[in-house]
Amino acid sequence: MDSSGDPEGPRLPRGDDPPGNARETSRQLSREQLFVLISAASINLGSMMCYSILGPFFPKEAEKKGVSNTVTGMIFGCYALFDLLASLVFGKYLVQIGAKFMFVAGMFVSGGVTILFGVLDQVPDGPIFIAMCFLVRVADAVSFAAAITASFSILVKAFPNNVATVLGSLEIFSGLGLVLGPPLGGFLYQSFGYEMPFILLGCIVLLMVPLNMYILPNYDSDPGKHSFWKLITLPKVALIAFVINSLSSCFGFLDPTLSLFVLEKFNLPAGYVGLVFLGLALSYSISSPLFGLLSDKIPHLRKWFLVWGNIITAVCYMLLGPIPVLHIKSQLWLLVLILVLNGVSAGMSIIPTIPEILSCAYENGFEEGLSTVGLVSGLSSAMWSVGAFIGPTLGGFLYEKIGFEWAAAVQGLWALTSGLTMGLFYLWEHSRRRRSKLQNILGTEEERTSLLPNEI
Structure with missing residues (x-):
């Protein structure tokens, strides 16, 4: 895409311009950029809240289920490990999968597994509980790796001349997620029990899915x-x-x-x-x-x-x-x-x-x-x-x-x-x-x- 009327609009080289006159393109790109910002802000906020919400109360609940501190630390740590592996795979095959599909699918799976984490207290103690924690945590890491990788790519595509400005501005939502996650999770845990923090947050993430399916632009490219x-x-x-x-x-x-x-x-x-x-x-x-x-x-x-x-x-x-x-x-x-x-x-x-x-x-x-x-x-x-x-x-x-x-x-x-x-x-x-x-x-x-x- 190329926008002669919008100097900050996305520019795809080698003649990938959409049909239509310059004025229509400028207006379309301005709207697309706004939608991209909304989508990226939602995933930054949601991912950081889901990542940080465990801190205040999950170690205590895991201890009740017979999980040692070492294993609890491994449950936390496996998120980063599988996020690493998934990011490399999704970054390599982003074009084949499609950035918009990867973003929406990642958000959908993450919302679902966040809700599943909220019902783990019903799982039998011991090895079964530990195995389910690892499984859900890994699925959460992979799904958010897909959404975040796609989000970065779409942002760079939509704002080729202002990448650092946009990424820096969106870090406000990442920081907000880290700030809000622990106190919100702790309050909901104390007031309503173990299930409520995960169910509420998972439902919020799932509600963002149809919104992003509608507003997020679809950028195509060759491998x-x-x-x-x-x-x-x-x-x-x-x-x-x-x-x-x-x-x-x-x-x-x-x-x-x-x-x-x-x-x-x-x-x-x-x-x-x-x-x-x-x-x-x-x-x-x-x-x-x-x-x-x-x-x-x-x-x-x-x-x-x-x-x-x-x-x-x-x-x-x-x-x-x-x-x-x-x-x-x-x-x-x-x-x-x-x-x-x-x-x-x-x-x-x-x-x-x-x-x-x-x-x-x-x-x-x-x-x-x-x-x-x-x-x-x-x-x-x-x-x-x-x-x-x-x-x-x-x-x-x-x-x-x-x-x-x-x-x-x-x-x-x-x-x-x-x-x-x-x-x-x-x-x-x-x-x-x-x-x-x-x-x-x-x-x-x-x-x-x-x-x-x-x-x-």
């Missing part, structure tokens, strides 16, 4: 000839994937460790622990649209956002405890302040990643179509899932062995390494481009010099 392997073996893409891993791991590290540290260190009531997490979620949600806008308006800032965002994140994790060698007393106000700063630095680093991977792919011969967008969105989701699996697992282990202060510092080293490596790569890339320009200038001057005698 691409490139693969995930070719994409991930590009040095710049591989380093950005490492950045996504480190940032996702930093977020995941806090899930099993921060609440325990706050309860032990500051003796807060359990109900107030969730408020500590608000500093991170709200600052990330509020800052992400700003960094998205800057990334689109001033593209050369993306590299600095990636580098400095990771370095600031590393400093934040050194100060979370803080690390004992700094001899700084741990205080609640300092912890909340660091979490707020961490949310800002995370937005600075995360938002530019997809535009940077896309631009690198196009520079290296990937076709500008839905197939490449599917590969990029699938790769991004998969790399995020790797960190989401490693972060809590490694974080829980390090917390038991060396304590929260040192564990957070070790986690910060990952972000520091990815930030410095990314910075060195950008310096090398800048130096290589300067040499290439210099050689082109010298070559042009030599051609002019050799032509002058012949002209005389």
Whole structure:
């Protein structure tokens, strides 16, 4: 599609324009973009609420069913593992399956399995309950991987010139889902029992299905000839994937460790622990649209956002405890302040990643179509899932062995390494481009010099 009347409308290369005059196209694309935003916002909000709603009460219910803490952790962790595998598959076959069908089908299955999770308390205790928990959790991960991968692809297709701005703005709904999920789930659990949080949320997701079937545009494209392997073996893409891993791991590290540290260190009531997490979620949600806008308006800032965002994140994790060698007393106000700063630095680093991977792919011969967008969105989701699996697992282990202060510092080293490596790569890339320009200038001057005698 091409819109001569709407500079921000989607543009498909090689003559894929729909029939009709420019004015009709502009009006149609403006409406499609609004519908795409509504659909993407619904899946961001729904997925994050479904992901976070388990926290306040499921471990307690699982314990009643004879499930150990280790197995409960595996039930949580299997979500990221299967989200990783499913994202790679769906990103590869996005064009063959169809982005709209993948989005709607993923949302439909997720709503159904969320409701099923609410009736698991009726399942017999022991192995049967554990097996059903794993089965439903895996189905939820696969279904949301389909919906999120399709959502990213449709967004990039609908907003090719404002990818970072749109993705950053939609992170408001992701953060809102993370903020609303635990308190809403806890309130419904206390008021109506185990079933109600899952049944209500599942029904809300299912009600979004017919809405998205009606409003979501259908983008068609031809299958691409490139693969995930070719994409991930590009040095710049591989380093950005490492950045996504480190940032996702930093977020995941806090899930099993921060609440325990706050309860032990500051003796807060359990109900107030969730408020500590608000500093991170709200600052990330509020800052992400700003960094998205800057990334689109001033593209050369993306590299600095990636580098400095990771370095600031590393400093934040050194100060979370803080690390004992700094001899700084741990205080609640300092912890909340660091979490707020961490949310800002995370937005600075995360938002530019997809535009940077896309631009690198196009520079290296990937076709500008839905197939490449599917590969990029699938790769991004998969790399995020790797960190989401490693972060809590490694974080829980390090917390038991060396304590929260040192564990957070070790986690910060990952972000520091990815930030410095990314910075060195950008310096090398800048130096290589300067040499290439210099050689082109010298070559042009030599051609002019050799032509002058012949002209005389």
